[in-house]
Amino acid sequence: xxxxxxxxxxxxxxxxxxxxxxxLFGAFILISAFFFQQLxxxxxxxxxxxxxYQYREYxxxxxxTDFIVxxxxxxxxxxxxxxxxxxxxxxxxEEKRSKTLELLMTVPVxxxxxxxxxxLAAVVLMLMMLGFTLIFPAILSFYGxxxxxxxxxxxxxxxxxxxxxxxGAACVAIGLFASSVTESQIVAVIISFAALLMLYVIGMAARxxxxxxxxxxxxxSMTHHLESFVRGTIRSVDLAYYASLIFLSLFFTWRVxxxxx
Numbered sequence: 001x002x003x004x005x006x007x008x009x010x011x012x013x014x015x016x017x018x019x020x021x022x023x024l025f026g027a028f029i030l031i032s033a034f035f036f037q038q039l040x041x042x043x044x045x046x047x048x049x050x051x052x053y054q055y056r057e058y059x060x061x062x063x064x065t066d067f068i069v070x071x072x073x074x075x076x077x078x079x080x081x082x083x084x085x086x087x088x089x090x091x092x093x094e095e096k097r098s099k100t101l102e103l104l105m106t107v108p109v110x111x112x113x114x115x116x117x118x119x120l121a122a123v124v125l126m127l128m129m130l131g132f133t134l135i136f137p138a139i140l141s142f143y144g145x146x147x148x149x150x151x152x153x154x155x156x157x158x159x160x161x162x163x164x165x166x167x168g169a170a171c172v173a174i175g176l177f178a179s180s181v182t183e184s185q186i187v188a189v190i191i192s193f194a195a196l197l198m199l200y201v202i203g204m205a206a207r208x209x210x211x212x213x214x215x216x217x218x219x220x221s222m223t224h225h226l227e228s229f230v231r232g233t234i235r236s237v238d239l240a241y242y243a244s245l246i247f248l249s250l251f252f253t254w255r256v257x258x259x260x261x
Contacts, residue, residue, distance in 0.1 A: 163229020
C-alpha cells in the first residue's frame, strides 16, 4: 500500500507542476460555468413566465435540482470524454518514450502497484476537477433560500455527483489502459477518446432497436447508467457496470505492464 501511495503522490506532483493540468482545470470550469449560466437564465425565464400567467401548478413543479443541476450533470459527461483522455495520456506513454518505465521496473515494486498508483493519482485529479463544480449547486442553495420554488435537493445532488465520480473513474481507467499500449501520447488520446465516445453514443443506437438488442446496447451505454444517479436513485446494476469497466481496464493495463516487465 505504501508503494501505491508513493507512486500516486509522485504522479500528482508531476501533474500539478505542469501547465497541462491547469489548462484542463481552467477549460473545465469555464465551460461548466457557461452551461450553468445558460441553464440559470432559462430557469429564471420559465419561472417569470409561470408567475406572469399565474400558472401556480407549474410553478410548484419548477425546481433548480431538476431544471438546472440535472442538465448540468449531463453536460459535464461530455467534457469527461474530451478532457480525461488528455489527463491520462502521459501516465505510461511518456514513461515508455523516455525509457523511465524500464528504470521503474528495476525497483522492488510490483506492476499492479505501479498501475494502481498511477490510477489513484489520475482519479484524485479527476475528483479535483469535479469538486470545483460544487460551487454551482452551492450558489443555487445560497441565493435560492428566499425563492418561491424549491432551490436544491442535496440528497439528489450528492447521488448525481457519486454517479459522475464513478463515470469519471471508469473513463480514467480506460484512458490509463490506452496510455499503457503505446509510446505516443497522441495515439493514447485517440484510442481513449474513441473508446469513450463509443460507450457514450452507443445508447443512441438503442433507439431504433427493440427487445434483446435494445437491452444490450443500453447496458453498454455509459450515460444510460448515469441517468438513475442524476434522478437521485442508486441501482446495483449501475454500480456493477462502472465497477466492471474499472476492473477490466485496470486488469488489462496490469497485463500490458506485466508483459513489458
